[in-house]
Amino acid sequence: MINDNHLLYLGALLLCVGLVIVITRRNAIVVLMGIELMLNASNINLVAFDRYFPGQLDGQMLSLFVIIVAVCEAAVGIAIVLRVYHYYDTARPGDLNQLKEHADRNS
Amino acid sequence: MADLLHVVPEMVLAAGMVLVLLAGFWKLSWTRIWWLAFLVLVADLLFSADFFYPEPQTIFSGMLRVSSFAAVIRMLLIVSGLLTMLLAWIVPTERRASEYYFLLLAMVWGGQWLTLSNHFVSMLVSFEILSITGYLLVNFGFDQRSAEGSLKYFLFGAAATALMIYGASMLYGLTGTLDFASSRMAEQLADADRNLTLIAGLALMAGFLFKIAAAPFHFWAPDVYESLPWPMLALFSTVPKFAGLAALLKVLLSLHAFGLSPVNWTIALGAVATLTLIAGNFAALWQQDTRRLMAWSSVAQSGFMLISLASLSATTGRFLVFYMAAFAAGNFLTVHGLALLEKRTGSGRIDAYAGQGMGSVWSSVALTLGLISLTGLPPVVGFTAKLFLFAGLWEIWQQSGAGVHLILFVFGLLNTVVALFFYLKVPYQLFLKPVSGAIISARDDAGSNLFRIILVVWVLWAFFQPGLLMGWLNNLNFDL
Numbered sequence: 001m002i003n004d005n006h007l008l009y010l011g012a013l014l015l016c017v018g019l020v021i022v023i024t025r026r027n028a029i030v031v032l033m034g035i036e037l038m039l040n041a042s043n044i045n046l047v048a049f050d051r052y053f054p055g056q057l058d059g060q061m062l063s064l065f066v067i068i069v070a071v072c073e074a075a076v077g078i079a080i081v082l083r084v085y086h087y088y089d090t091a092r093p094g095d096l097n098q099l100k101e102h103a104d105r106n107s
Numbered sequence: 108m109a110d111l112l113h114v115v116p117e118m119v120l121a122a123g124m125v126l127v128l129l130a131g132f133w134k135l136s137w138t139r140i141w142w143l144a145f146l147v148l149v150a151d152l153l154f155s156a157d158f159f160y161p162e163p164q165t166i167f168s169g170m171l172r173v174s175s176f177a178a179v180i181r182m183l184l185i186v187s188g189l190l191t192m193l194l195a196w197i198v199p200t201e202r203r204a205s206e207y208y209f210l211l212l213a214m215v216w217g218g219q220w221l222t223l224s225n226h227f228v229s230m231l232v233s234f235e236i237l238s239i240t241g242y243l244l245v246n247f248g249f250d251q252r253s254a255e256g257s258l259k260y261f262l263f264g265a266a267a268t269a270l271m272i273y274g275a276s277m278l279y280g281l282t283g284t285l286d287f288a289s290s291r292m293a294e295q296l297a298d299a300d301r302n303l304t305l306i307a308g309l310a311l312m313a314g315f316l317f318k319i320a321a322a323p324f325h326f327w328a329p330d331v332y333e334s335l336p337w338p339m340l341a342l343f344s345t346v347p348k349f350a351g352l353a354a355l356l357k358v359l360l361s362l363h364a365f366g367l368s369p370v371n372w373t374i375a376l377g378a379v380a381t382l383t384l385i386a387g388n389f390a391a392l393w394q395q396d397t398r399r400l401m402a403w404s405s406v407a408q409s410g411f412m413l414i415s416l417a418s419l420s421a422t423t424g425r426f427l428v429f430y431m432a433a434f435a436a437g438n439f440l441t442v443h444g445l446a447l448l449e450k451r452t453g454s455g456r457i458d459a460y461a462g463q464g465m466g467s468v469w470s471s472v473a474l475t476l477g478l479i480s481l482t483g484l485p486p487v488v489g490f491t492a493k494l495f496l497f498a499g500l501w502e503i504w505q506q507s508g509a510g511v512h513l514i515l516f517v518f519g520l521l522n523t524v525v526a527l528f529f530y531l532k533v534p535y536q537l538f539l540k541p542v543s544g545a546i547i548s549a550r551d552d553a554g555s556n557l558f559r560i561i562l563v564v565w566v567l568w569a570f571f572q573p574g575l576l577m578g579w580l581n582n583l584n585f586d587l
Contacts (some may be wrong), residue, residue, distance in 0.1 A: 042269070049283075066357055077265060080254070
């Protein structure tokens, strides 16, 4: 049987999958997808908690706002990725090398 | 509708932002748009001057909470915005000026909402205004470096924000309310499960720690700061930091639940503050690039402010505000000096400044005063701010006897000594090293001189007469 806790486990699993993607994957677009997974994990949480507090709409409200925020972030993020692609011909943050610690460290 | 009267400054700024954006339709020169944006911020400052409440009140059915604390932070944010705009005279961004100044104002606007927010919905929305304007503003260098900086900032920020939202959703599950100043939150947290509360609180802190560039979410800072023009660097190290710290203080006070919380948040914050101080100060020691130096300095200063936060009492709020005011003055003075120095010598490396101090004496002296203020030495306000901060911490240690306060006290003082070495590297090069080539001299324009004089007078005056500002802060009610 599926009970409320299973929904929370699903949320936690999604968060972990998203976090692992963000940390390990090299492509900015894939990282963006990982971030979307993390945001959806909190949405699942918020809606699942509604079972604990029936008649209260706060959770659904926040999840609506999270969806809006995710859309805005994705729009800005993809625009930024496009700009980076325009300059570097790659969307891998690891290949961007203009900003880094300078080699000579004499003081 | 009566609630709208409490947010008049925000509404004035919003109307002004629309005007600045509309100004982009006409082919106005960037100076005109600059004046428009500047006047909007001045109007915002004037309107924000009388919102110091004797008693905090909740408005918009629990979404926002107006208080003297929020009003003081709001003034700090606006003044930081104004000083950033003045810096923009030295390094102007002329392309797409209306959008640039619109986003600059929007960042200050988001910060104002964030300090007012009292509910996870309003907090999330204002946090995102602050974040998204930040992601976009990094791009305004229109080159490879700024694109790279903004991608790094964005990926880091989006992940930290996602963690923060997850923390908020867990707290909703634990307490059944999203209003983090409500008594229900405190009551429910008192019997909440310890591990779940800890995970929720740490996840929630992630977003704020990213915003204020504190460990372990500070890795973006040096790369992003390196890609920023000087005015933006100054803005990024003040506005998001002040707003983020104010909101973090509010959130943590509600997590603390008047000491009823199953988790000892002082220790968690103390650990974060310690890590931030170590990371910031020791990384700054090796920097040769002035922008990266300022980035690590900004990380280290966040550490000091987190120390003040770690005592988790609303009364230390006034020491925090004093520290912010001192930090802003020192930071803007330093950025101004470094920007002029970079313009004069054409290099962003500290060792390129050897012996150049005599080329523009007053500029170098003002830069030195700014750096001394950031270090925390007399005779400038940075010393007073650190004195208040550590005196407040000492008092709290004597009252509570908790070892964590003493450790933070000793550790903070030790880090002040470390800070001495990297901040004073610049004046050392300027004045004591022999010059390698010719001394490049330059005359500064009237605007630069005025900017410098105002800030120098402020840092000296606040050192010799700290009672005036502190007395004013003491008279305000700092209940959140």
